Amino acid sequence: MNSLYYRHWVAFNTLLTREVRRFIRIWPQTLLPPAITMTLYFIIFGNLMGSRIGEMGGFSYIDYITPGIIMMSVINNAYSNVASSFYSAKFQNHIEELLVAPIPNYLILAGYVAGGIARGLCVGLIVTLVSLFFTDISIQHIFVTISMVVLSAIMFALGGFINGIYANSFDQISIIPTFILTPLTYLGGVFFSITLLPEFWQNVSLFNPIIYMVNAFRYGMLGTSDIAIEVAFSIIIACIIALTTFALHLLNKGTGIRN
Amino acid sequence: MNALSINNLSKTYSNGFVALKRIDLTVKQGDFFALLGPNGAGKSTTIGIITSLVTKSSGDVQVFDINIEKNPEQAKSLLGLVPQEFNFNGFEQVKHILVAQAGFYGLAKKEAEPRADELLHQLGLWDKRHSTARSLSGGMKRRLMIARALVHRPKLLILDEPTAGVDIELRRSMWAFLQKINEQGTTIILTTHYLEEAENLCRNIAIIDKGLIVENTDMKSLLNRLDKETFVLDLASALPADFKLANFTIQQLDDTTLEVDLQRDDNLNHLFSALTEQHIEVRSMKNKANRLEELFLNLVEKSEATL
Incomplete structure (x- = not known):
């Protein structure tokens, strides 16, 4: 018989493959829309309006917003992939395929989160390729860029998983992205530097985790940030630990999935 | 064990x-x-x-x-489970469902695929292996669930x-x-x-x-434990008007159909002898109800009475 580690690896790989196959199968719903939306962002905010806005943080406006737009598409897609896939599994009851199988809960979580990361990075890559039609991309700090995009995808995939656990209808998996995620993203420094805000709102912005992701990612690409990089990494890692612990607690308790 | x-x-x-x-x-x-x-x-x-x-x-x-x-x-x-409700992803292909389930039990693709093929053949799903699960008929979906439950042996x-x-x-x-x-x-x-x-x-x-x-x-x-069984007899010709069958409880359903209760200590030979004596020819015979069904109803009714 195969060793326990090998069986766990196969189970994880199977779940990840299934998740990747799912978002590729429905590519007109998962991969195409962000490419179109972000193209419009580049045309409208970058080219048309950006030329009138002028420089921001010492860069042309389109260069300044490119990292934020890439990051925005990564976190949105990492989140919605896990939330919709996990909720659909609950809705169609095929979550039971996993619950009856000898897979520990942490591997179920890891499989879904890895699926979310895969879609987030895939969409991030597509948006990066689209951005090349509008601007030249240079990366100043490759490690910061890659690690921050992966950590952000992990964090939002975990958020999507928790949303999927609690959701009892398809409406409930769109409420959080619409009413929380989108406002936080738009206020998270994608299109502006938080130094433009009055001091009070600058301090309020520091409670928005997306500020840290966007700024650290922008630092990786452009070498400029409104936030100290060490602080950004510490906060994102702390959020990941907290969300992982909470998601595992919910899975172990069987919330939303076991009677 | x-x-x-x-x-x-x-x-x-x-x-x-x-x-x-x-x-x-x-x-x-x-x-x-x-x-x-x-x-x-x-x-x-x-x-x-x-x-x-x-x-x-x-x-x-x-x-x-x-x-x-x-x-x-x-x-x-x-353990393998075939649940009451269909619980697979209807958008996935039949073979993918089996190979994925095997993977969840730790069987890598090279072991899972031949096993899935074997079950697809055994359960008559081979021609549908590339179809999505939701396109299968009700009976095929049931068989898919059995195949999925057996994929890890x-x-x-x-x-x-x-x-x-x-x-x-x-x-x-x-x-x-x-x-x-x-x-x-x-x-x-x-x-x-x-x-x-x-x-x-x-x-x-x-x-x-x-x-x-x-x-x-x-x-x-x-x-x-069944005390009696009820048989329905289909007769070759109409029963005479003065027909009687001693020692058996009977009910005439129509001219050519007779319902007979057979007690546990009785046997069918006695019943047929009695019918033959009266020149009654039986064309066919069947149990009125499934034997287990009668016992099941008795037991459930009894448990309701004691609660």
């Missing part, structure tokens, strides 16, 4: 409904076991607890002497109403398949509403009602 041992198992749902009341149950290795009961009796809750889909309130469950709570992964790897297969909504021809081919895998060593627990199915397939039986096991015995002894 017991394939399944349940001790003092209780389940109370969060809304206060008591589904199981300290039940005990054992199923021997290699058995073909029927778990019967009316709707809401506790069958699916019991199956749910064994397969980790439902959390128990108290008690103990062991699968081949492995405690499902202490060693869940080891216990789960020995479980030692204990639990089937929760596997033939519900399946036509008689397909039901009989599924019976033959299940009998074959049971003969090859797989222990099977079956819940069904078709009591004929349980009578034909199972060697031992438990009847559960309102969260209690009201009967747990072997099929033969249970059927021996």
Whole structure:
């Protein structure tokens, strides 16, 4: 018989493959829309309006917003992939395929989160390729860029998983992205530097985790940030630990999935 | 060795409904076991607890002497479940569903694919291997669920109403398949509403009602408890107006149909002798109701009277 580690690896790989196959199968719903939306962002905010806005943080406006737009598409897609896939599994009851199988809960979580990361990075890559039609991309700090995009995808995939656990209808998996995620993203420094805000709102912005992701990612690409990089990494890692612990607690308790 | 041992198992749902009341149950290795009961009796809750889909309130469950709570992964790897409701992703291809399920049990693609192919052939799904699951007919979906439950070669297969909504021809081919895998060593627990199915397939039986096991015995002894059987006789010609049959309780349904109650200490030879003496020719004969069905109703009614 195969060793326990090998069986766990196969189970994880199977779940990840299934998740990747799912978002590729429905590519007109998962991969195409962000490419179109972000193209419009580049045309409208970058080219048309950006030329009138002028420089921001010492860069042309389109260069300044490119990292934020890439990051925005990564976190949105990492989140919605896990939330919709996990909720659909609950809705169609095929979550039971996993619950009856000898897979520990942490591997179920890891499989879904890895699926979310895969879609987030895939969409991030597509948006990066689209951005090349509008601007030249240079990366100043490759490690910061890659690690921050992966950590952000992990964090939002975990958020999507928790949303999927609690959701009892398809409406409930769109409420959080619409009413929380989108406002936080738009206020998270994608299109502006938080130094433009009055001091009070600058301090309020520091409670928005997306500020840290966007700024650290922008630092990786452009070498400029409104936030100290060490602080950004510490906060994102702390959020990941907290969300992982909470998601595992919910899975172990069987919330939303076991009677 | 017991394939399944349940001790003092209780389940109370969060809304206060008591589904199981300290039940005990054992199923021997290699058995073909029927778990019967009316709707809401506790069958699916019991199956749910064994397969980790439902959390128990108290008690103990062991699968081949492995405690499902202490060693869940080891216990789960020995179990296969065919649930009552279709629970696969309808958008996935049939073969992908089987290979993925094997993967969840730790079987890599190179082992999983031949096993999936073997089951697709055995269960008549080979031509549909690249179809999405939702495009299958009801009977094919049932067979897909059986194939999925068997893909990792479980030692204990639990089937929760596997033939519900399946036509008689397909039901009989599924019976033959299940009998074959049971003969090859797989222990099977079956819940069904078709009591004929349980009578034909199972060697031992438990009847559960309102969260209690009201009967747990072997099929033969249970059927021996039947006090009487009712037969319906189709006669070759109309009965004479003064027809009587001493020692038998009869009911004439129409000119050529007769219903006869046969007590346990009586036999069919006496009945036919009596009919032959009166020059009555019988064209065909059938049981009025399934024997197990009569016993099942008696037991459930009795348990309702004592509650």
